[in-house]
Amino acid sequence: MKSAKTNAGALAPLLPELSSQEAKAPRRASVLGAVFNVSTSIIGAGIMSIPATLKVLGVAPALGLIVIIALLVDVSVEFLLRFTHSGRSTTYAGLMAESYGWIGSVAVQICVMITNLGCLIIYLIIIGDVLSGNQPEGTGHLGVLQEWFGIHWWNLRAFALLIVVLFVLFPLALFRRLESLRFTSAISVLLAVVFVAISSVMAISALFEGKTQTPRLLPELNTQTSFFDLFTAVPVIVTAFTFHFNVHPIGSELGKPSDMISAVRVSLVLCAVIYSSIGIFGYLLFGDSIMPDILVNFDQNSGSAVGALLNDTVRLSYALHLMLVFPLLNFSLRANIDELLFPKRPLLATATPRFMSITVILLVFSYFAAIAIPNIWYFFQFMGSTSAVCLAFIFPAAITLRDVHGISTRKDRVIATIMIILAVVTSSVAISTNLYSLFLNKK
Structure with missing residues (x-):
């Protein structure tokens, strides 16, 4: 009880009882701001891996999978908000604690830590690749700064990322309310749209010039192994749509749960369109030569000054989009770490020493991990097969099946059961396939 009381203050708007003063409080967030924050939480780094899933699955299955996962995510978020509104919990971990006790709460917190910390590291890896390049397995590519100015000590990966962390990410991570990030989130969504728009222009131009390859509508199934390889693309899309760790922080700043449901649905439609567009145009532009990180393809020699400018x-x-997404994931990661380690302490937003300590430790760890780890594809597959699928599907479905408040309908229970079965089967096959491929490569 004491823990729930401690964490309820900043999240009180999710509760049905609101005083007249609270109803007039200017701190309430707008639905539009929530749309930007949700969309930014979803898009993240997933946008640059979607084209590679089209290469694996083929265009038709990949686009169908994007729609299916978006629909399932909408259902799972509705489950979370409905049970939150019916109970006393105002955090994801607290919601699981109501159904499964301390073990459920810790399971959510650990999954949020794995997913969000992994994404933060991925973001820094990609930012480092863009600015300073990378050299995986001896074949490297230069970053934008090195292409423009040559290779110098100040544009090497470690120093460039350090500047980004100190002067961009750290200031943004100091905001204590998600609503304060609505403007940066709006810019982030706009940058994602710019990314898609430029890619589409390049793809259409290449199409008229006859430089594109015909995309495969269906996957090529030559061997038994290639069939199971299809499942490795599923976790990538699951990770791309996982934002459930921010459902409660964003929803708590809105006036009522229905506003959050509306914001989520608008965001899911927007992000599904963005994902589908970049998938089609990216695959059309680069064909089967597309890399797990499509940004690597954009550093190729375009043959013209205009093409080089568009690539850059x-x-x-x-x-820049990822820099603006970073504080949103850091927010929920920091909150869950604090809730796990200091459940009986005052609210994190009011405890400056603890707030600053956790923030600095997370940034330092992410920075050094991004310097040490060169490849992001394995991150996406691992998180999508484990922690992300738990947060997006398994935990919301488990809460619905437990039904501690007696509000689940028969339809809810059927959907929740199907959701868990699909999540467990696809994740198990993806993990097994990845381990088998890893064993073959070592052999």
């Missing part, structure tokens, strides 16, 4: 614009706009 795409890469820089996306790097």
Whole structure:
């Protein structure tokens, strides 16, 4: 009880009882701001891996999977908000605690830590690739700064990322309310649209010039192994749509749960369109040569000054987009770490020493991990097969099946059961396939 009381203050707007003073409080967030924050939480780094899933699955199955996962995410978020409104919990971990006790709460917190910390590291890796390049397995590519100015000590990966962390990410991470990030989130969504727009212009231009490859509508199934390889693309799309760790922080700043449901649905439609567009145009532009990180394809020699400018614009706009997404994921990561380690302490937003300590530790760890880790594809597959699928589907469905408040309908229970079965089967096959591929590569 004491823990729930401690964490309820900043999240009180999710509760049905509101005083007249609270109803007039100017701190209430807008639905539009929530749309931007939700959309930014969803898009993240997933946008640059979607084209690679079209290469694996084919265009038709990949687009169908994007729609299906978006619909399932909408259902799972509705489950979370409905049970939150019916109970006393105002956090995801607290909601699981109501159904499954301390073990459920800790399970959510650990999954949020794995997913969000992994994404923060991925963001820094991509930003480092854009600015300073990378050299995986001896074949490297230069970053934008190195292409423009040559290779110098100040544009090497470690120093460039350090500047980004100190002067961009750290100031943004100091905001204590998500509503304060609505403007940066709006810019982030706009940059994602710019990324898609430039990619589409380049793809259409290449199409008229006859330089594109015909995309495969269906996957090529030559061997038994290639069939199971299809499942490795599913976790990538699941990760791309996982934002459930921010459902409660964003929803708590709105006036009523129905506003959050509306914001989520608008965001899901927007993000599904963005994902589908970049998938089609990216695959059309680069064909089967597309890389797991499509930004690597954009550093190829375009053969013209205009093409080179467009390539650099795409890469820089996306790097800036990730810088603006970073504080949103850091927010929920920091909150869950604090809730796990200091459940009986005052609210994190009011405890400056603890707030600053956790913030600095997370940034330092993410920075050094991004310097040490060169590849992001394995991150996406691992998170999508484990922690992300738990947060997006398994936990919301488990809460619905437990039904501690007696509000689940028969339809809810059927959907929740199907959701868990699909999540467990696809994740198990994806993990097994990845381990088998890893074993073959070592052999």
